[in-house]
Amino acid sequence: MKVGIKIMPRDVILDTQGRAVENSMKANGFELQSCRVGKFLELSLVTADQIKAQADVEKMLKQGGLYNPLIEKFEIQFM
Amino acid sequence: MKVGIKIMPRDVILDTQGRAVENSMKANGFELQSCRVGKFLELSLVTADQIKAQADVEKMLKQGGLYNPLIEKFEIQFM
Numbered sequence: 001m002k003v004g005i006k007i008m009p010r011d012v013i014l015d016t017q018g019r020a021v022e023n024s025m026k027a028n029g030f031e032l033q034s035c036r037v038g039k040f041l042e043l044s045l046v047t048a049d050q051i052k053a054q055a056d057v058e059k060m061l062k063q064g065g066l067y068n069p070l071i072e073k074f075e076i077q078f079m
Numbered sequence: 080m081k082v083g084i085k086i087m088p089r090d091v092i093l094d095t096q097g098r099a100v101e102n103s104m105k106a107n108g109f110e111l112q113s114c115r116v117g118k119f120l121e122l123s124l125v126t127a128d129q130i131k132a133q134a135d136v137e138k139m140l141k142q143g144g145l146y147n148p149l150i151e152k153f154e155i156q157f158m
Contacts, residue, residue: 008121032124034122035122038118038119038120040116040119047110056110063107064103066100
């Protein structure tokens with residue numbers, strides 16, 4: 001089954017990449033209030049069980065080091 | 080309003096970053112078939128109109144250079 005993982009910088013963290021996009025868009029005349037940039041991972045898992053998939057993905061994130069809990073937060077999306 | 084933009088490498092493009100994550104996860108004993116890594120942008124727009132937001136975001140992507148159509152595809156998510 002396919003699982004999406006959205007990894008974004010935590011709200012309290014200054015996101016320099018997002019700030020750069022925001023300033024660039026504003027300089028080009030687009031109207032926006034803010035922008036934050038994160039990562040998106042699409043995993044194809046062997047299992048078809050959603051509960052097992054959720055547990056596996058959380059383990060990958062936490063033990064496999066796919067995200068940094070100090071500065072990032074994640075969200076799992078089933079696709 | 081908040082809009083999410085998922086930017087992923089096109090399916091035909093070799094995603095070296097995704098391949099690296101895939102191999103690393105496999106080496107750590109996780110079961111997965113494949114992994115692709117992309118970007119996720121969260122924009123806060125001034126407008127509250129969904130149709131205008133969609134048009135604005137597409138313009139930012141195409142004219143503002145937020146994505147490379149040769150190697151990437153995008154998906155707009157309203158949050």
